Amino acid sequence: MAKERTVWYCTSCGNESPKWMGRCPACGEWNTMVEEPKREKKSSASGRSRAILATGSDARPQLLEDISLSSENRFSIGLQEVDRLLGGGLVEGSMILLGGEPGIGKSTLALQIPLGVASLKTLYVSGEESPRQIKMRAQRLGGETSNCSILSETILENILDQAVGMSPDLLIVDSIQTIYSDALDSSAGSVSQVKECAARLLRYAKETGTPVILIGHITKDGTIAGPKVLEHIVDVVLQFEGDTRGAYRLLRSIKNRFGSTSELAVFEMTGTGLREVLNPSEILIPMHQDDLSGIAIASVMDGTRPFMLEIQSLVSTAAYGMPQRNANGFDVRRMNMLLAVLEKRAGFKLAAKDVFLNVAGGLRVNDPACDLAVAVAILASNFDLSVPLSNCFAAEIGLSGELRPVSQIQRRIAEARKLGFKKIFISSFNREGSFSKSGIEVVPVADIPALCRLVFK
Numbered sequence: 208m209a210k211e212r213t214v215w216y217c218t219s220c221g222n223e224s225p226k227w228m229g230r231c232p233a234c235g236e237w238n239t240m241v242e243e244p245k246r247e248k249k250s251s252a253s254g255r256s257r258a259i260l261a262t263g264s265d266a267r268p269q270l271l272e273d274i275s276l277s278s279e280n281r282f283s284i285g286l287q288e289v290d291r292l293l294g295g296g297l298v299e300g301s302m303i304l305l306g307g308e309p310g311i312g313k314s315t316l317a318l319q320i321p322l323g324v325a326s327l328k329t330l331y332v333s334g335e336e337s338p339r340q341i342k343m344r345a346q347r348l349g350g351e352t353s354n355c356s357i358l359s360e361t362i363l364e365n366i367l368d369q370a371v372g373m374s375p376d377l378l379i380v381d382s383i384q385t386i387y388s389d390a391l392d393s394s395a396g397s398v399s400q401v402k403e404c405a406a407r408l409l410r411y412a413k414e415t416g417t418p419v420i421l422i423g424h425i426t427k428d429g430t431i432a433g434p435k436v437l438e439h440i441v442d443v444v445l446q447f448e449g450d451t452r453g454a455y456r457l458l459r460s461i462k463n464r465f466g467s468t469s470e471l472a473v474f475e476m477t478g479t480g481l482r483e484v485l486n487p488s489e490i491l492i493p494m495h496q497d498d499l500s501g502i503a504i505a506s507v508m509d510g511t512r513p514f515m516l517e518i519q520s521l522v523s524t525a526a527y528g529m530p531q532r533n534a535n536g537f538d539v540r541r542m543n544m545l546l547a548v549l550e551k552r553a554g555f556k557l558a559a560k561d562v563f564l565n566v567a568g569g570l571r572v573n574d575p576a577c578d579l580a581v582a583v584a585i586l587a588s589n590f591d592l593s594v595p596l597s598n599c600f601a602a603e604i605g606l607s608g609e610l611r612p613v614s615q616i617q618r619r620i621a622e623a624r625k626l627g628f629k630k631i632f633i634s635s636f637n638r639e640g641s642f643s644k645s646g647i648e649v650v651p652v653a654d655i656p657a658l659c660r661l662v663f664k
Contacts, residue, residue, distance in 0.1 A: 215240045216398040219435040234435075243393050284377075285323030288473070288483045289316075292458060293443065294466020297377075300416040301465065302409050304383075304438065306423040306431040307447030312456055312474070312481055313422045315348070316447075317379050319480050320420075322350025329354065330375040334361040334385030334395075348480040361395060363388040363404050367411060375417060380408065382422040384432055401433035405440050438462060453569030455490075456481065457509075469510030488515040488626055491568045492596075501588030505580030506601040506619040506631065507572055513615075513622035515599060517567035518577065520584035525561050536566030537581065538573075545582055545604060552608030553655040555586065575603040576613040579632060582655065583662060592663055597629040602637075608655045610634040623647055632658065 215224045218241055222233035230237050281296035290296045297303075307313045314336075321329035322345060333341060338357045345352055356373065360366050363386050370378055380386060386404045387395035394400065405421070412419040421441065424432040431438060431446075438444050444462040449455055458472040473484040484490060492504060492515050501520040506513060518537075525531070534542045542564055549555045562585060566572050579600040587594050601619045603611040612634045613619075623631045624647040635651035652658045 213242050213244055215242050216434075218398055218433070221398055221402055221434045221436050241398065243397050243399060283324070284320045284327070286316075286320065286483060288485070289320075289458070292445070292460050292466075292470050292472045294463060297418050298442070298465050299418060300413050301442040302405075302412050302419045302421065302440070303443040303445060304421045304423050304431065304441040305445045305447070306425050308425060308429075311447040311449065312476055313447060314381055315344070315476075315480050316458075316474075317381060317420055317422055318344060319348055319350070320379070321355040321377065322348055322352060325351035325354055327354060328373075328376040329379065330356050330358060330370055330373055330377070331379045331381070332358045332360060332366050332386075333381045334359075335381060347478070361385050361387060363407060364390075367407070370411065370417070371415075374415070377418050377420070378408075378412075379420045380422065382424055383408075383437070384424045396432070398434045401437055402440075405437050409440055448571070450569040455484070455487075455568055455570065457570065467510070471509050471512060488513070488622060491516050491570070492626065498593045500591045500593050501584055502596070503580040503583040503587065503594050504596065504599040504628070505572070505577045506599050506623055507574040507577050508613075508615055508619065509574070511615070511618070513618045515622060515626055515628075516570065516572065516577070516580075518580045518584045519565040519567060520581070520588045521561075521563040522557065522585060522588040523561050525559055530559060531561040531563070533562075534564040536569065536571045537564050537577070539564075541578075542581065544606070545578060546585070548604060548606060548608055549582060549585065549655065553659065555589065557585070557589065560589070574613075575611075576601045576619070578602065578604040579610065579658070583658070586659065586663065590663060594662060595629075597627075598632065598662070599623050599628050599630070600632045602632065602634040602652070604655070610636070610652050610654060610658070612637040620647060620649060632661070 215227050217231040217234060217239045219231060219236040219239045220234040222231055224240065227240050231239055280299045283290050283296050305313050305317065321327055321331065338359055341357050358369055383401060383405060384396040387400045388403050391399055391403055408419050426432050442464045446459050446461055448457040448459060454475050456474040456476060458474060460468045460470055462468065473487040474481040475484055503518050505516045505518050507516055532539055532543055546557050546562060550557050564581065579602040582604060583594060583600055601613055601616065603613055605611050616633060616637050620631055628647060630648045630650055632650045632652055635653045650661060652661060
């Protein structure tokens with residue numbers, strides 16, 4: 208029996224090599240080569256080619272000034288937050304890739320779209336679940352089911368046959384890693400299959416004007432499984448984030464050819480599906496009594512959207528000799544840096560104490576403006592003092608103990624005022640506009656010692 212021919216493919220760019228290489232010669236990435244069977248076109252594949260997928264011979268170059276923008280038609284998918292995230296709705300002929308951890312809510316969100324818009328003729332293709340399983344979820348979610356068709360199929364050619372015959376307004380594929388083409392010998396989820404299936408679905412979307420939503424698996428590193436070229440092929444990449452054990456989910460736009468990537472949407476997972484959270488700050492601020500120690504409110508930005516988050520800290524004497532440093536929702540290395548600044552620049556002895564930090568709501572914070580609230584929460588827990596919950600904080604802390612200015616301070620102040628906060632502590636170096644008419648007391652602070660004198664009087 209002849210030995211099966213294999214080649215090495217780069218999972219980042221799809222480059223082909225006859226032997227393994229530590230570094231891909233095409234894209235320069237390290238350790239991305241995987242071995243797969245040699246791609247062989249089946250003889251029967253040519254007989255199954257679709258007219259709708261044939262390359263048009265009448266394509267002609269157009270002058271840029273002659274191209275009309277009126278053809279970019281959008282329509283609402285019934286979810287206000289997702290419409291805003293997409294830039295005003297779903298664009299006809301676009302392809303959207305939706306990724307996230309298992310159980311985060313990808314399939315739930317995809318099914319809520321056709322159930323929420325009764326006039327949207329949808330073909331929902333599932334390569335992972337049976338029609339009965341999808342029917343059970345649809346009954347739990349509620350909504351109109353008369354215009355949503357379910358197809359349990361994994362062969363790409365059969366999916367395109369049904370899509371061409373049905374002519375849906377929206378095509379949903381769950382998930383792209385389970386779909387394979389008969390034209391290739393490799394298994395589903397391989398680099399070659401993911402590239403081929405995505406490319407042919409993209410051509411279908413562009414030639415028919417049908418939006419396509421692809422659901423994608425992610426790796427243990429948090430990146431979307433398959434070749435990196437998959438993210439280059441699609442028009443929009445959305446990624447679900449959040450703790451699957453918590454109630455809240457963040458839907459973030461990583462790539463968007465039709466809108467901004469500075470937006471995100473917040474959802475709450477309930478028994479009847481994902482619920483849009485129109486004002487996240489109202490659910491992320493404290494829901495307890497006012498006299499608890501080790502709590503401070505941070506004003507953070509994610510893209511162009513301000514949030515008010517509760518930072519919780521617990522500082523105690525180390526019981527086992529080696530102090531513990533644990534942070535949930537915050538970079539533990541940055542927390543260690545802040546602890547070193549507090550000890551070196553302000554004289555607080557924290558080296559022999561356990562420090563635990565938590566961002567309420569199960570969210571993860573990357574905004575450096577959260578530094579000030581983290582420092583205040585740690586000091587409040589160390590002194591066993593309570594910080595008034597009518598105060599909030601927005602400033603970055605430098606290695607010299609100085610408070611550095613942060614961007615979009617006016618948006619942060621406006622959000623704090625809207626939610627009823629009385630004071631907001633910011634860096635004295637913030638010179639973005641005037642704060643005298645903001646309707647909230649703005650307290651400029653220069654460094655950590657000055658902050659302690661103002662907060663812990």
